[in-house]
Amino acid sequence: MNETNDDSCVLNLNFNNIHKNELPLKSIEVIEDFCIHVVDKEGRTIYYSKGCENVEGYRKKDVFGKHISELYRIDECTKLDTNNSMHLKVLKTGKAIKEKHMNYMVSGNKHIDIINSTYPIYFKNEIIGAISVFKDISELKQLSRSIVNLQNELINQKKLDNKNGTHYYFEDIIGSSDILTQTIETAKKICESHYPKLLIGETGTGKELFAQSMHNHSSVSDGPFVAVNCGAIPEQLLESILFGTTKGAFTGATDRPGLFEEAQNGTLFLDEINSMGLSLQTKLLRALETKKIRRIGSNKELLVNTRIISAANINPIEAIKKNKLRSDLYYRLAVLTLEIPPLRLRLDDIDELVTNFIEVNNKIMAKNIKGISNKALELLKNFNWPGNVRQLRHAMDYAMSIADSKDIFIEPNHLPQYIIENSKSKKIFNTYDKYQTGNLKRTLKEIEKKIITREIENSNNNYSQAARKLGISRQHLQYRLKILKIKK
Incomplete structure (x- = not known):
């Protein structure tokens, strides 16, 4: 492309110069944030900036001399004309069009989102071309969609949580393997009973998901579901949280109900019960046996009607041997026991789980991933998953974050490195x-x-x-x- 050092305004170009592609745009050639596309009076490209190349994917040599109707489409079936092309409309009317949002397609079915301003080029009152200056806004739109999706997720979450404190039902448990199906059927059978239930499962298997589902499937589903992680709260604080406090019981204490009272006529879920201190386990055992609790600092006993679901992330018999769980409390809690299978025993469910995680992340991240490749899926199925479904979800969160907007499938290179290294180790072992x-x-x-x-x-x-x-x-x-x- 031959260029001139003429600094005169584009509007003062003569007709010969424009056909020789001698536009005074050399000084802005290096600007990549904005795109500049100039056509002659016939609508054929005579200038195409570096910014255009970056956004649309064409190269200068591929577009020079071509009519813009050959380069762009509104959709797969609609070509450009004077009604939908800013260049052609400006050439026809002679009037500038400013700050117009455009969405169109280029070769390879790539969608482009831009804010565009197009101006006519005059010489002696005759239109000899049109110049379009535009900026890509696809990343900005993706960010906006992500924010909106996150807001909607939070709103929907809040609506569900406000109902009875839950947002999971048996229908939300993903997987159709025999072992999972059997576990769900057992859970449905025992959830109607008023006897305490103990869920046993490794970290990340979905014990609270089952607990909430069991509550919502029971006759007390209209009552509250209250959950507490016994391993995340110091014993002294956990006691006051469970049983409540009375004013003056200790410095700063106020009259406050505990979780037993808040779960009245509903379900109290005690997660990681094996992490609770032994002295507090004794008090919990008494509350379960008498169905009465006493707030800290009070002499008054309160009758509570609360169903108990507890959970342990290790084998409770081993916890008893290690003096982490009282045997009498275990037998009281484990009237009805449900073992949640680890992911390594239900590898067939990985397909459905991955599909679900992709769908959820597509909405949150504003991406369009269609699925996962067979090679990547094989890597996932060859992994042992010590962190179970939670770890798989985090792995897919990572993969979706790494994937580019142009990617259609999750490939092995998107997965966390520890999964890939695990596959290499297995290959060496199998050899x-x-x-x-x-x-x-x-x-x-x-x-x-x-x-x-x-x-x-x-x-x-x-x-x-x-x-x-x-x-x-x-x-x-x-x-x-x-x-x-x-x-x-």
């Missing part, structure tokens, strides 16, 4: 399955021999380099070569 014949000493030697041999080969017989990769000294490597009878 040596054939050696596992029952003799541990021989098996370990064979595996070590294979690993050392592979690293030496990968290092092109550079023993110092191989030793560094193996995390041992060169002398120790020489010793292992001798012991394992590996020929140099």
Whole structure:
């Protein structure tokens, strides 16, 4: 493109210059925040700035001389004309159009969102072209949508929470594996009983989700659901929270009901009951047996009608052996017991869980991820998930955050590194399955021999380099070569 140093206004260009593409735009060529697109009186491109390239994805050589109707579409079926093109409309009317929001498509079905101002170029009262200056607002719109979606989520959450303190039902439990289906059916059967229920499950399996669902499926669903994490609150404070206080009981104490009273005619959920101090467990046991509580500092007993659902994140029998849980309290709480299966026992549910997490994050992050690739899904199913569904959700939150707006599927490179490294470790282990014949000493030697041999080969017989990769000294490597009878 030939350019001139002429600093005169675009409106004073002569007709010959505009057809020679000699527009005085050289000084703004480096500006990438704004886009400048100029057409001649026929609507053919004669100038296309670097900013346009960045936003629309075209290159100058691809657009020069082309009519804008060849470059853009309103949608898959609608081409540009004088009704929907700012350039063509300005060329026809001779009037400038300012601050117009435009949404259109370029090659590859990429959608563009811009704020556009287009002006006519005159020479001797004749229109000889049109110049359009615009700015991409897609990121701004995405941010705005994210804020709106988050606000809506918070509003909806508040509406649900205001009902009875819950927002989960059995229908919200995602998965159709046999073990999960059976667990849900058992939960539905026992939730009507007034007897205490104990949920046993690892961290992240969804114990509170089950507890809320059981409350909403019971005859006390109209009553309040009150939850407390016994492991997150110091014992002295937890006692006052559970049983309430009376004015003067201690400095600053006021007349305040405890959670037992707040859960009257409803459900009290005691999460991580195994983390509660033993002395407080004794007081809790008495309250369960007598159905009466006494506020701290009060001599008056209050009758409470509260259903109890408790939860433990470790095996309660092990907790009893370690003196973390009173056996008499356990037998009182575990009249009805429900074990929540860990994710590693219901790997078939990962497909549905991932689909749900993608749908939720698409709304929150204003993205358009369609799903997850088979390779990425395989990595997820090969992971052990010690943090269970909660960990899977966090992994998908990470993947969705890493994915670009142009990405359609979650790929392996979007997943957290620890999941990818886990897959590599399993591949190494599986490589040596054939050696596992029952003799541990021989098996370990064979595996070590294979690993050392592979690293030496990968290092092109550079023993110092191989030793560094193996995390041992060169002398120790020489010793292992001798012991394992590996020929140099």
